[in-house]
Amino acid sequence: MLKDHPVDVVLLSKDLDASREFYEKRLGLDVIEATDTAITYSSGNTRLKVTASTVGTKDEQTQAEWRVLDLRAELEELKHRGVEPENYDTDELKTVDGIADQGDAWVAYLIDPDGNALGIGQAK
Template structure:
């Protein structure tokens, strides 16, 4: 049953106006629903929800990831919107021009104004 249903990603934010500007303005996601505690944005056939929190996120792992056909084109588009991809150079993770080869996919990461880490992923298959 649930395997056939869309799922919403919910991100914690400390300022809904800033969330609307980043996701709706910078990333150009359509606002489909909003109230005093959440804003829902259309992201393909799914929704990304920004939920008001007094503390924001404390997690440094990827919270949500977009599947794209061309990760490098997505990175260039993000840069054109003023969003810089994260760069990593560790034993476990290395990026080159914002993109990491993860074996089965090419992945780039950005961080929203609230510390949520978001991925952009291109499958190799």
């Protein structure tokens, strides 16, 4: 049964070199496997695969989200690595210092070099 097996997140990239710099250097993920067409990273007990694409991501919704225990601490670490969370001020989403209150969780969003929206969430 599928429910008994892990599932990997797969993101599309038009520039694997830029993606590699972002995910390894900026986010600090470890490479499990790398080929000319894909890079697979370790993140907790899951894997994130970035795959070469000629079109990249066409969707603006969140493609992947990390669940963390201390969102502010994670954002501080990312800021030291040169990554700033996105800021929003819309009817649907408003952030303060890059963090949105989603009712049951606090969430921050990052955008990778290919426009993939990445979330980081902390349950309340």
